[in-house]
Amino acid sequence: MIRRKLCFYGAGSMAEAIVRGLISAGLAEPADIVMFNRANAARLNELRDRYSVRIAADDKAREQALREADVIFLCMKPKDAADALRRLSPVLRDGQLLISVIAGLSIAAIEQLIGRRLPIARTMPNTSSTIGLGATGISFNDAASDAQRELVLNMFRAIGIARVVDESLINAVTAVSGSGPAYLYYMMEAMIDTAVSLGLAEDTARALTVQTVLGAARMVLETGEEPAELRRKVTSPGGTTQAAIETFERLDFRGAVGQAMRRAAERAGEMGAELERSIT
Ligand SMILES: NC(=O)C1=CN([C@@H]2O[C@H](COP(=O)(O)OP(=O)(O)OC[C@H]3O[C@@H](n4cnc5c(N)ncnc54)[C@H](O)[C@@H]3O)[C@@H](O)[C@H]2O)C=CC1
């Protein structure tokens, strides 16, 4: 249990995933968590009722929550970040730690927007943190002490796995694990639709698809075997799997995955550049 006051600036999907993960892991007390958003009281009430966290519903309460926080999570969309960070700047004080989850926004841009030197962790988590199965990449600025680095790592390790990476690689992490759950959901949508078109009932199609994805991921983790080797064991020569994989190859499935992931990384860079242009 970490007895730090945590403030979530932005209360959308990613903030909720982290909050739920930290509370379920027993790492944070709901009473130590304050959440607020721009202007959606119904959403805040829902979060308070669901997790027993505190909420800050007006400007005065928001400012107080920010002033009192030991750790401030920056959880707004990139397009809202410049304005939100400028507003944050006057209430910050020494000793506070900032944790950003914002795609594309560099540590240098955060420092410039807040106009002072504070410890900053730039992270790229994912929504599977909700159930303790997140995958997070983290970079720190030089102001972050060893104890602060340890605190951030402990938090993200409580809700999944976490790796420290050079900041130049955070956009790559975004393309792999930040956006990654959506690629697999997309694959699952396609598998379920096809299963139904092959005649299976919707609930059977869904159950078989989900269990197949879960089983495949756990096989990689628990056997320690490479995905290529596990694939080989499924693929009987001249059989059904070979017929399917040859179809994927003909359609350049690997190429499509590669292009999509490179485009995601590139988009993170573009978002960062757009943000930087909006600052200067
Ligand atoms: N959704 C995901 O899978 C992931 C998202 N991220 C990053 O997390 C950040 C948030 O994404 P989501 O949670 O999906 O977005 P979201 O749209 O669900 O939530 C954004 C929140 O920020 C609040 N907000 C915006 N401007 C504000 C302001 N000036 N003051 C107070 N609150 C403000 C909104 O009211 C909302 O509660 C983004 O920067 C995204 O790049 C990172 C990894 C994964």
Ligand SMILES: O=C(O)[C@@H]1CCC=N1
């Ligand atoms: O789509 C996005 O921009 C965010 C960042 C990674 C996942 N969602």
